[in-house]
Amino acid sequence: MGLFRYTIRTFGRELALILIAAIWWVPFYFLITVSLKPADELYTNPSGLPSHVEFSNFSSAWEGVGGVTLGDALKSSAIITAGSIAALIVIGSLCAYAIARREGRISTGLYALFVFGIIIPFQLGLIPIYVTMRKVGLAGTYPGTILLYTGLLMPLAVFLYTGFVRRLPRDYEEAAYVDGASRLRTFIRVVFPLLRPVTATVAMLATVIIWNDFFIQVIFLSGSPRLTLPVAVYSFVGQYASQWNLVFAAVIITILPLLAFYVFAQRQLIKGFSGGVKS
């Protein structure tokens, strides 16, 4: 214990780290200061603090582009993220429970199907999915996009849930079942509440992945009125190129919901992201 004390060298290391973290945050400094600058200061004063705070940048950015306000985009992002997560949790937990609580070749095979699904990149499959969804009218809709994300992230959800259920003792659920509750009722009332930690991990990872994803959203939602925030910002830059104060206001509106969430849940989030290493 006593060996790794706080010495003068530790202090030096701490100062160096604080300096590095400050450098790491320089982009956030520009993001905030530029978003609050009046337009004429963008070139006369690119790096300093704004002479006065120009909140109207945010109301201008909020107007969005092509009739889609950032409010609309925020709504689309929220609907798609929330809808996909709800589906992932319901379908994923049931599926993983059935796989984890059964023995035999079928469940082993199904588990392998999901684990292998994690490492298959989605880009190749996206081409036929896009063409099919366009044909049946699901491209550019909420249900189509939610269905797509649910399918693509299902392997991750089932993998996380199955690992957790396997470590869960059967005592509680067997007691409830012996007491006469149906299998489904046992799952809903007894098992699902016990899965809370892994449900939180699934929800957090899926939130960050879906909220920030651009590739799928620009393909499936471009040209529809249901632009999400990443696509709206992209279109916004297309229209307001080099009006950096407005662009940065739009960027802040895009990243703020997740950053706010991060402030409250950073410990769990970092743990959720680095969870794969423990094994």
Place this chain on the structure above:
Amino acid sequence: MSSSSSPVEDTLGGTAGRPGSRLRSPTFRRTRSLTGIPLLWALPGVALVVAFIYVAFGAGAWYAFTSWDGVSASAPWVGLDNFKEIVNDPSARDALWHTLELTAAFVILVNVIGLSFALALNRTVKSRNWLRAALFAPVIVSPIAVSYVWQYIFAFTGPLNSLFGTLGLSSWQHDWLGDPDWAIWTILVLLVWQYAGLTMSFYLAGLQGIPEELDEAAAVDGASTAFRLRRVTLPLLAPATTVSVALTTIFGLRVFDQVVGLTEGGPGGATETLATQVYKQGFVQGRFGYSAAFALILTALVAIVSLTQIAVLRRREARL
């Protein structure tokens, strides 16, 4: 199996469903057994994965050998023509090369920096929780959105050049995004900035699994810091390193958002990557067969990385 187990184990142990378990004490006799959750419960999940991952993957791989335009009813089979075109077209070859050089540089830098952060933060530093949170923050920020901040920083009239000007280093000033030789490295800077916090968290999780006594014992025995790092810490970090290197390699191979946000593939195609080609050839130009060929190459590269990772982890487990 059952022949070797003693009667005591049979009464105490809980292998449910075995014929012998019926003979346990009558109070424990089960009228209903929970084993055998209906497989039907797994069906929606299985159907989704089969449709959106396996069938889609198979159909996409098929398209890679056709000249399909995404509209016609038929997709004419063209054999290896798409791949021949990629090999013979300098701009397509460049996209592959950019992806590989960017990935290699990214994987090395982001892992070295993330590991350094983790080692520096591990133990004793008082503000470690704050620092960890600050360095991880870029990971959860929308890549396309934050790319525009970096586009501003790297702009010719932007803060980076103006900083060099103030420091009297005008010869360092460049048109970072407009110069074909420099543009790709701006993407590298952005990628490393965004994901160093992620690799740091992998290595921190790995470090937590190393008992402090081990490092302490080596230190008491007179091992230098460098020796301890090389012979004690790094070998024990191998699992974290494997995961971190594999994941960042896949991130690098798939790079898309940061390219679109910083350079849109320009100037003059100098920053096109496999993923931007998948998007542009297919979803913009409508050459879905050709686009699928790029995606198939991307998939093959990712598969090589993933399978190597699994093999490395397996072999290490076998050795332990």
